[in-house]
């Protein structure tokens with residue numbers, strides 16, 4: 146492989162995508178948000194009332210799902226069957242069940258295959274939960290991010306509030322704790338630090354400091 150791959154994994158809402166975007170911009174790599182793909186699948190399942198325990202229906206639904214990223218200079222949008230769902234996938238009704246959907250083996254197999262295709266022959270930064278362990282175990286650099294759960298909840302709360310979502314800090318905290326629990330305890334590729342990942346705890350670091358930390362390391 147001649148292309149470069151940077152894998153960023155870690156807990157919910159600890160700034161993975163912010164760092165990943167900054168790195169991609171600094172290095173001129175393509176940024177791919179793997180969590181957005183699981184969120185798009187979840188949105189499709191909600192809209193079509195797919196019962197998660199019905200494997201046949203889940204597999205059938207996965208066949209109907211086509212996910213694409215469209216990159217503009219300043220932002221990347223995600224398309225679910227040609228519809229821009231970038232905003233909708235961030236809503237709490239999606240966050241509330243995305244971890245249950247992401248724990249399903251058939252869902253993971255479909256997403257991992259697509260993620261591996263997207264990383265073929267391109268320099269990429271991809272963030273998620275299993276990028277350094279399952280999707281690209283041979284990534285050139287693996288970063289495992291973590292931050293104080295209270296700080297994470299506050300950051301996400303302010304972000305959702307600014308988008309007009311009616312929500313309390315407690316609800317955000319609960320959702321993050323719930324997703325972390327499912328993501329770390331599921332059977333299929335649980336969230337775990339790859340042995341060769343560098344750990345970045347960004348509780349007390351601003352965005353510029355985090356970027357500098359990684360660029361120094363590189």
Ligand code: C5P
Pocket residue numbers: 157158179180181183184243244245247248272273274275276324325328
């Ligand atoms: O990254 P984000 O928080 O948007 O991801 C939403 C959810 O998708 C996570 O809580 C996790 O359950 C799932 N996910 C995953 N594997 C990935 C990325 C996300 O299981 N690589």
